[in-house]
Amino acid sequence: MxxxxxxxxxxxxxxxxxxxxxxxxxxxxxxxxxxxxxxxDFSQSLLALKNLTVCQKCFNISENTHCHICHDKQRIQNIICVVEDPLDIISIERTGIYRGLYHVLGGTMQSSGKSEKNELKIPQLLTRVINEKIEEVILATNPTTEGDLTALYLKRKLQPTQIKITRLGRGMSTGGDIEYADETTLSSALSNRKEL
Amino acid sequence: MxxxxxxxxxxxxxxxxxxxxxxxxxxxxxxxxxxxxxxxDFSQSLLALKNLTVCQKCFNISENTHCHICHDKQRIQNIICVVEDPLDIISIERTGIYRGLYHVLGGTMQSSGKSEKNELKIPQLLTRVINEKIEEVILATNPTTEGDLTALYLKRKLQPTQIKITRLGRGMSTGGDIEYADETTLSSALSNRKEL
Structure with a gap:
């Protein structure tokens, strides 16, 4: 037709x-x-996407073997923020607060049992932590069941290295509504309450 | 970034x-x-889109000067179904019920006053009705304020030719829910009720 x-x-x-x-x-x-x-233009842009690759160090999207963040010697070299996806890096960079390095896992472990574990860049993370003398790893996987599971798994794997392991703070989203907040979020917000 | x-x-x-x-x-x-x-492939497909054109007779999307429907001599040659968009033709063709020709207006008249009238293929429709000895015009613009307005305008324009002018039937959608039907739809359904 x-x-x-x-x-x-x-x-x-x-x-x-x-x-x-x-x-x-x-x-x-x-x-x-x-x-x-x-x-x-659109057609050309699609083709150009083939020239992009992943950073061989942190697995971020990159035009060269190393991405612009890994290249930037101004950045703090001994903190790694572990994320699921390259798009998470964009969001974190937008805050302008974080000046360390990243590591893209490429997904999460599945709570359903069938694990993507083998495809995740976990061994590469462990190697980096040791070789690059990392002092803190921020586990910035999503605050979902899978993200939490992956963070726990990574924590267990990283513990022998005795470095500082942190997870993103949990609580109310800015602009959120207490009336409509789910129980888990509200519980986190209460236990993470701060003195004003 | x-x-x-x-x-x-x-x-x-x-x-x-x-x-x-x-x-x-x-x-x-x-x-x-x-x-x-x-x-x-994707990139090629985008480029190939440039080779498509509009049918010079009915303004449907076409690979040649005339679309496959206008080309098809098996189709009833003296009925025209007037639609807003080429995608409407696809939907009507899927029913398999209609065997006449089409005419794509390219939009509707705007109820807001600023009229797209000049860009619509209305003069071309009037010429076709006369030149092709059309006996019925089905006004298949959308059942919206703009679609109804356009249909009324076309009816007025076509009336001097004294051909049959019809509009698509109005009533409940198949699979619809009387409880959630809006008043206008339900009113149409009631006044268009049919004996079983």
Missing amino acids: YPKVFKDLIEHFASLPSVGPKMAERLVLFLFKKDREKLD | YPKVFKDLIEHFASLPSVGPKMAERLVLFLFKKDREKLD
Whole structure:
């Protein structure tokens, strides 16, 4: 029913996460109607993505063998913040507060039993902690069951090195609503209360 | 903070409708992580979209000067179904019930006063109705304020030709819920009730 070109592109968009077939149709129609001059650029950008790689040290997205954070000698060299995903680094960098290094695990351990453990960059983290004389590891996996599980596992693995191991603070989100906060969040907020 | 390549592609995705900056980040990360071998295909498909054009007769998306529906001599040649968008044609074709021709308006008249009237393919529709000896025009604009307004306007324009002018039936959607139906829909369903 569609011209083949149209159908192919719809399939490409529909294969992306959170894009359903209907949304894919609308995206392609949008590109067809409004942004034809941008198609070259878009197409080029997609191809350029192939030139990106992962940092061989921290597994962040990188243009070279080492990412710009690992390259930056101004950064504190003996703290590592462990995250699940490269996008988490972006969020943490936006705060401007953290000046140490990162380590991207590439996911979490699964509570369902079937473990992604083997694909996670845990051995590489342990090697770094020893070789780079790291003094603190911040476990910044997500505050979810899987994230907590992974943090606990990492804590056990890191304990023999006797370095400082911390986890991101838990409590109310800024702008949050106590009335609608879930019990776990509120419990954390209460036990982590601070004197004003 | 991102490599430039990454940032460019995020901007391209974020410029699409219903894709926010956060979703764009996730889409690009997904493509980076999982589908690198598909990037060539995706990129090619985007470029190929430039080869598509609109049918010079009915303004449907087409690979040639005339779309496959206008080309098909098996189709009933004296009924035109007027739709807002090429995607509406796909939906109507899926029913398999309609065997006539189409005419894509390219939008609706705006109830807000500022009219898209000049950009709509209304003059072309009037010319077709006369030149192609059309006997019925089905006004299949959306059942919204703008769609209804456009249908009324078209009805007035078409009335001098004295052909049959119809509008899609209105009532309950199949699978709908009377309890949650809005008043207008339920009113239409009641007045369009049929003997069993």
